[in-house]
Amino acid sequence: MKIKNETKVGILAAFAIALLIIGYNFLKGNSIFSNETTLFAKYTRVDGLTVSKPVLINGYQIGRVAKLELQGDGSIIATLSINSKYEIPENSIARLEGTDLLGSKAIVMSLGDSKKMAEDGYTLNANVEKGLMEQVQPVQKKAELIIGKMDSILSSVNSILNPNFQKNVDRSFNSIAGTLASLETTSKKVDGLVGSESARIEAIFKNVEGITANLNNNNQKISDILTNINTVTDKFAAANFKQTLDNANNAIADLQSVISGIKSGKGSLGLLLNDDKMYQNLNNASKNLDELMIDLKANPKRYVHFSVFGGGNKKDK
Known part of the structure; x- marks a missing residue:
């Protein structure tokens, strides 16, 4: 039986379509079978x-x-x-x-x-x-910080490698070496001085030890002396203070006695304060003296008379 061309084309087309579907699903990851x-x-x-x-x-x-x-x-x-x-x-x-x-x-x-x-x-x-990029970001930030610090360190190293800086460093080391040499010389001089004066220094220390021992042995006596001094000082201060108070009390008593006498009319001041007659007499005397002075100023010839030639008759009032 002979197959027609149309049938062959249809079978081929169906096979191609099936192959296309299988390939599409395969590419998408779909499992067909x-x-x-x-x-x-x-x-x-x-x-x-x-x-x-x-x-x-x-x-x-x-x-x-x-x-x-x-x-x-x-x-x-x-x-x-x-x-x-x-x-x-x-x-x-x-x-x-x-x-x-x-x-x-x-x-x-x-x-x-x-x-x-x-x-x-x-x-x-x-x-x-988190994705890989999200996990890498913290590491990236740390790496950036480290790179920044390395850049600062390299800048510092470059400044250190600067010829001028190296010259300054050399000068500093030379100065330090000179200072150490001076210190060594001074130390040797001090050692020599201590060696030559060791006997005197030893004697001084012995004296200091003796003084310390004496102070230690007489510690109780020194304490007693200080106690006695404090006692005497306290008594002297108390005695002076008591005497001052007694004097003040005596002065106040005398003042009170005087005031009492004045109030009771004793003495001139008491009479002046308590006797009205003395006050009136003094007042009248003052008034008469005032009138006399006024009349003396108004009529001086009445009280004083003199002549140019040494003669003249005095007229009584």
Whole structure:
């Protein structure tokens, strides 16, 4: 039986379409000839994760990301297609990790120890870990700080290697060497002086020790002397203070006696204060004296008469 050309073309077209579908799914990571278990994982962010990204266990691929769906609360549900021959415990964690420095993501399974295995449609616990770039950033900052410090150190080294600075350092070392030599000379002179005067120094120390021993032996006597001095000083101060108080009391008593006599009318001052007649007499005398002075000023000839030639008759009033 002869096959028509149209039939051949149709069979070839169907084979090409089937081959195209198989190739497309193969490129997407879809397994066509094996059974798969569908699991889910919920993430808050999926930076760099796309459909067909691998699902790994210890770097070995056991499945792929079949679908990503954005939820109303902003979370993302990832649909994972896992080869059915691999069993995943229910308490396993689907960690979203970076796989390279370019930011590519993959889901790495951290297997749990549960005896119950995740069945088709089960939602696994999810976790988002920092990518490699995010982990490298702290190290990068530390490296920048270290480079900055190294730059400062190199600048300091360059300044040290400066010829002028080296000359100053040489001068400083020469000055230090001269100072040490002077100190050595002075030390030798001091040693010689101490050696020559050692006998005198020893005698001085012996005298000091003798004085110290005497002070120590007579410590009680010195204490008694100081006690006696304090006692005498206290008695002298107390005696002077008592005498002063007695004198003050006697003076106050005499003053009170005088005041009492004045109040009682004794003496001239007492009579003047207590006798009204003496006051009136003194007042009248003062008044008469005042009138006499006024009349003397008004009529001086009445009281004084003199002649140029030494003669003249005095007229009585």
